[in-house]
Amino acid sequence: xxxxxxxxxxxxxxxxxxxxxxxxxxxxxxxxxxxxxxxxxxxxxxxxxxxxxxxxxxxxxxxxxxxxxxxxxxxxxxxxxxxxxxxxxxxxxxxxxxxxxxxxxxxxxxxxxxxxxxxxxxxxxxxxxxxxxxxxxxxxxxxxxxxxxxxxxxxxxxxxxxxxxxxxxxxxxxxxxxxxxxxxxxxxxxxxxxxxxxxxxxxxxxxxxxxxxxxxxxxxxxxxxxxxxxxxxxxxxxxxxxxxxxxxxxxxxxxxxxxxxxxxxxxxxxxxxxxxxxxxxxxxxxxxxxxxxxxxxxxxxxxxxxxxxxxxxxxxxxxxxxxxxxxxxxxxxxxxxxxxxxxxxxxxxxxxxxxxxxxxxxxxxxxxxxxxxxxxxxxxxxxxxxxxxxxxxxxxxxxxxxxxxxxxxxxxxxxxxxxxxxxxxxxxxxxxxxxxxxxxxxxxxxxxxxxxxxxxxxxxxxxxxxxxxxxxxxxxxxxxxxxxxxxxxxxxxxxxxxxxxxxxxxxxxxxxxxxxxxxxxxxxxxxxxxxxxxxxxxxxxxxxxxxxxxxxxxxxxxxxxxxxxxxxxxxxx
Numbered sequence: 001x002x003x004x005x006x007x008x009x010x011x012x013x014x015x016x017x018x019x020x021x022x023x024x025x026x027x028x029x030x031x032x033x034x035x036x037x038x039x040x041x042x043x044x045x046x047x048x049x050x051x052x053x054x055x056x057x058x059x060x061x062x063x064x065x066x067x068x069x070x071x072x073x074x075x076x077x078x079x080x081x082x083x084x085x086x087x088x089x090x091x092x093x094x095x096x097x098x099x100x101x102x103x104x105x106x107x108x109x110x111x112x113x114x115x116x117x118x119x120x121x122x123x124x125x126x127x128x129x130x131x132x133x134x135x136x137x138x139x140x141x142x143x144x145x146x147x148x149x150x151x152x153x154x155x156x157x158x159x160x161x162x163x164x165x166x167x168x169x170x171x172x173x174x175x176x177x178x179x180x181x182x183x184x185x186x187x188x189x190x191x192x193x194x195x196x197x198x199x200x201x202x203x204x205x206x207x208x209x210x211x212x213x214x215x216x217x218x219x220x221x222x223x224x225x226x227x228x229x230x231x232x233x234x235x236x237x238x239x240x241x242x243x244x245x246x247x248x249x250x251x252x253x254x255x256x257x258x259x260x261x262x263x264x265x266x267x268x269x270x271x272x273x274x275x276x277x278x279x280x281x282x283x284x285x286x287x288x289x290x291x292x293x294x295x296x297x298x299x300x301x302x303x304x305x306x307x308x309x310x311x312x313x314x315x316x317x318x319x320x321x322x323x324x325x326x327x328x329x330x331x332x333x334x335x336x337x338x339x340x341x342x343x344x345x346x347x348x349x350x351x352x353x354x355x356x357x358x359x360x361x362x363x364x365x366x367x368x369x370x371x372x373x374x375x376x377x378x379x380x381x382x383x384x385x386x387x388x389x390x391x392x393x394x395x396x397x398x399x400x401x402x403x404x405x406x407x408x409x410x411x412x413x414x415x416x417x418x419x420x421x422x423x424x425x426x427x428x429x430x431x432x433x434x435x436x437x438x439x440x441x442x443x444x445x446x447x448x449x450x451x452x453x454x455x456x457x458x459x460x461x462x463x464x465x466x467x468x469x470x471x472x473x474x475x476x477x478x479x480x481x482x483x484x485x486x487x488x489x490x491x492x493x494x495x496x497x498x499x500x501x502x503x504x505x506x507x508x509x510x511x512x513x514x515x516x517x518x519x520x521x522x523x524x525x526x527x528x529x530x531x532x533x534x535x536x537x538x539x540x541x542x543x544x545x546x547x548x549x550x551x552x553x554x555x556x557x558x559x560x561x562x563x564x565x566x567x568x569x570x571x572x573x
Contacts, residue, residue, distance in 0.1 A: 033070070033071040033072070034071065035071050035072065036071075036072045038072075039071060039072055039073065039074065039075055040074045040075075040112045040113065041074075041075055041076070041077055041110060041111045041112050041113075042065060042077070042112065042113045042114065042115060043076075043077045043082070043102065043106045043109060043111035043113070043114045043135070044058050044062050044065070044077070044114075044116075045058060045082060045095075045096070045097050045102055045105065045116070046058045046094055046095065046096040046097075047096060047117045047118055047119040047128070047130075048096040048097075048098070048118045048119075049118040049119045049120045049121075050119050050120060050121040051094070051096070053119040053121060053126050054118075054119050055094050056152050057119050057126075057152045057155060057156060058079075059079065060152050060155070060156035061115055061156045061159055061160060062078070062079060064156045064157060064159075064160040065160055065163075068160055068164065069164075074167075077109045077111055081109060085105060085108050085109060086105070089105075099116060099133070099138035100138060102116055103136075103137075103138050106135035111135055112135070113132055113133075113134065113135070113167075114132060114133050114134070114135055114138075115130060115132050115144070115159065115163060116130070116131055116132070116138075117129050117130035117131055117144075119152075122148060124148070125148065125150030126148065126149060126150070126152060126155065127146075127147075127148045128146070128148075128149070128152075128155050129145075129146050130143075130144040130145050130159045130162075131241075132144060132163055132166055132167075134204070139244070139245045139246050140204060140207065140246070141203065141241065141243075141244065142166045142169075142203050142241075143201075143203065143240060143241045144159055144162040144163055144166060145158050145162050165199055165201075166199055166201070166202070166204075168198040168199045169196070169198050169199040169202040169204055169205045170204070171195075172192065172194040172195030172198060172205055173191075173192070173195045173202075173204045173205045173208050175187075175188075175191035175194075176188045176189075176191035176195065176205065176209070176212060180208070180211060180212055180215060183215075185212045185213070185215040185216060185219070188211075188212035189209060189212045189213070191208075192205045192206070192208045192209035192212060193205075195208070196209070201240055203240050203241050203244060206233050206234075206236055206237045206240075206247075207244070207247060207250075209233050210229075210237070210250045213226045213229040213233065214226065214230050214253070214254070217257065226254075227254040227255075227257050227258050228254075230250055230251065230253075231251055231254050231255065234248070234250050234251035234267075235251070238270065242270070242273075242274070243273075243274045244274060245271060245274045245275050248267050248270040248271035248274055249271055251267040251270070252267035252268050252271060255267055261292055261294075264292075265288070265289060265294050265297060268285050268288055268289070269285065269301075271285070272285045272301060279305065279308070282304075282305055283318065285298070285301060286298040286301055286302055286305075286318060286322060290321075290322060290325050295322050295325035295326040296326040296328070298322050298326070299322055299323065299326055299328065302315075302318050302319040302322040303319055305318065305319065311342060312342075313339060313342040313343035313346065316335065316338055316339040316342050316343075317343075317346065319335050319339075320332060320336045324354060324358060327361065329358040329359070329361050329362040330362055332358045333355055333359060336354065336355050336358070337355075349375065349379055349382060349384075349385065352371060352372065352378075352379075352385060353375075353385075353388070355368075356368045356371050356375075356388050356392070359371060359392075360392065360395075365392045365393075365396040366392070366396040366398075368388070368392040369389050369392035369393045369396055369398065369401075372388040372389035372392060373389055383409040383412050383413050383416040383417070383419065384417070384418075386406070386408055386409040386412075386416075387406065387409055387416065387417075387418050387419055387422060389402075389405045390402040390403070390406045390409070390419075390422050391422055394422065394425065394429070399426060399429065399430070402422070403426055406419045406422055406423050406426075415446040415447065416446075417446075417447070420439045420440070420442040420446060421439070421440070421443050421450075421454070421457070423435075423439040424436050424437075424439035424440050424443065424457070427439060428461060433480050433483050433484060434483075436458075436461070437458070437483070437484070437487045440454045440458060440491075441491075444491065451491055451492055454491060455488045455491040455492035455494065456488075457488075458484050458485070458487050458488035458491065459484075459485065459488040459494060459497050459500075461484050462483075462484035462485035462487075462488055462497070462500055462504075463485075463496075463500055465477065465481035465484055466478075466485070466500050466503065466504050468481075469504065469507060470507065473507070473511065475508055475511045475512075478504050478505075478507040478508045479508070481500070481504040482501055482504045482505060482534065485497050486501060489501065495541055495542065495544050495545055498538040498542050499538070499539075499541075499542035499545040499550070501534060501538040502535050502553060503542075503549070503553070505531045505532075505534035505535045505538070506531075506535050506539075506553050506556075506557075508527070508528075508531035509532055509535060509557070509560050512524050512527050512528035512531060512564075513528060513563060516563075516564075520567075520570075520571055521571055522568065522571040522572035524567075525564055525567040525568040525570075525571050525572060526568060528563075528564040528567070529561075529564045529568060532557055532560055532561055532564060535557050536557060539553050539554050540554070
C-alpha cells in the first residue's frame with residue numbers, strides 16, 4: 001500500500017536519516033569492492049503506479065546497475081538504505097514517491113543521479129516509462145525508455161542500457177553549466193554541443209544549450225538571434241520530452257521576447273500540461289490566456305481545475321469567468337449556477353448582471369428576464385435589475401410585463417436610470433408617437449445630461465418613419481415622421497433633423513396638392529400651406545446635408561405656394 005502523499009521528506013528526520021549506517025548492496029558486496037571517493041551514486045526508488053511492479057522493477061534496476069558498472073565509477077543506493085531513510089521519515093518502506101520527495105531523499109542519501117518512472121499493469125504485462133533526473137531539480141530530466149513487456153528483468157536491462165548512454169552527456173553538461181555561471185555563454189554552447197554529440201537524444205545538454213543562448217538576452221548581443229536559437233533548441237527538447245517544464249518556460253520567454261503571442265501561449269499551455277498537479281501555475285496560465293485575448297484556450301484547463309477540486313467555489317468562479325470571456329455563453333450560465341450553488345453568498349447583483357448579459361448575448365431574452373426577476377426578488381430595491389427585467393421582457397415580446405416592471409422601478413425611484421427610455425421604446429413598439437416623446441422628455445427631466453442621446457434616439461426613429469412614409473405615401477406616416485423629427489430638433493437642434501423635416505413636409509405638400517384638386521376644401525388648402533411653411537423653415541439649412549435636394553425642393557416650393565394660397569382664398573370663406 002502506498003503511503004499518504006507528503007510534500008517533501010520531513011526535515012526533522014534529517015539527523016536520524018544521516019545517522020543510518022548500512023551495509024553495501026548484496027550485488028556490490030559480491031564483487032568484494034568498495035566505492036571510491038569519486039564514485040557517483042544513483043538513487044532508484046519504487047516506480048509509481050502498480051505497487052508490486054513498481055517495487056520489483058526498482059529492485060531489478062538496482063541489481064542491473066550493480067552488475068553493469070564498476071563500483072569505483074557508479075553504485076546504486078541500496079534498498080536497505082532507502083527503506084531505512086523512508087521509515088525514519090515516516091513513510092512505508094515500499095513507498096512510491098513523487099519526484100519532489102525523491103529529490104529530498106536523494107539529498108539524504110547523497111545521490112548524484114536519480115532513475116525514476118511509472119509502471120502500469122496491462123493485459124499482457126507492464127507499461128514502463130523511465131527517466132533520469134538530477135537531484136537538485138526534478139525538472140532537469142532525461143527520458144530513458146517507454147516500453148511494454150511482461151518481463152521486468154528485460155525492462156530493467158533496457159532502462160540501465162539507455163541510462164548508461166544518457167550519462168555520456170553529463171560531463172559536458174556540467175562544463176556547460178559551469179561556463180554559464182562564469183558568464184561565458186560561448187564556452188557553454190560549445191560544451192553543450194559536445195554533450196549532444198556524445199548522446200544525440202540528450203535533453204540535459206540541450207536544456208543547458210538553450211539556457212546558454214538565453215544568456216545573450218542580457219548582454220550586448222541582446223539584439224542578436226538568441227530568441228530563434230532558444231526556440232529551435234527547446235522545440236528539439238519537447239520533441240524528445242513533452243514534459244520538460246524548463247524547455248517550455250524558456251520557449252515561452254523567447255516567444256514573448258519576439259512578441260509572438262500565438263506561439264507564446266502555446267508554449268504556456270505546454271508548460272501547464274507538463275506540470276498538471278500545479279494548480280497555482282494553471283491559475284497563472286489561465287489569467288495570462290484571458291489577458292492575452294485567447295480565453296478559449298483556457299477553457300479545458302479551467303474545467304479540469306473544477307474537476308480536480310470538486311466543491312471549491314474559487315475554481316468554479318474561475319471557470320465561469322473564463323467561459324464568459326470566451327463568449328461561451330450557454331456554458332457560462334450553467335457554470336455560474338454551479339458556482340453559486342457552492343457559495344450562495346456569491347449570488348450578488350454582479351452575478352445576476354453577468355448571467356443576464358450572457359443570456360442576452362445568446363438571444364435568450366425570456367431566460368434573461370427570469371434571471372432578472374430572481375435578482376429583483378433578492379434585491380427588491382435595485383431598480384437596475386427591474387430595468388434589465390423590462391428590457392428582456394420587451395425583447396421577448398412580453399410588453400405588458402415590461403411596462404409593469406418599469407412602472408415598479410419608477411415607483412421606487414422616479415429618476416431610475418434608463419426606465420423612461422425603455423418606456424419610450426415600448427411606446428415606439430406600439431406605434432404611439434406621443435407617448436414615445438413624453439417618455440423621452442421625462443428621461444431628460446430626470447437627467448439633463450441625457451439630452452444628446454435622447455435627441456439622437458428621436459432623430460433615428462424619425463428617419464425610420466420618413467423612409468416608411470416615402471414608401472407608403474400616406475399623410476399620416478409623413479406626419480408621424482415630422483412629429484418625431486421636430487421633437488428631436490427642439491431637444492437639440494441638428495441639421496439632419498432639419499433636412500428630414502423638410503423632405504417629410506414636402507411629401508405632405510405633394511399629397512395635399514393632389515388631394516386638393518379633388519376635395520376643393522379649405523382644410524386641404526390650409527394643410528398644404530402649413531406643410532410648405534415647414535419646408536421653407538427647414539430646407540435652407542438642410543443644404544449642408546444635400547444641397548441638390550434642398551435646391552430642387554425650395555425651387556418647387558414657390559410654385560406650390562401660389563397654388564395653395566389661391567386655393568385658400570377660393571375655399572376658405
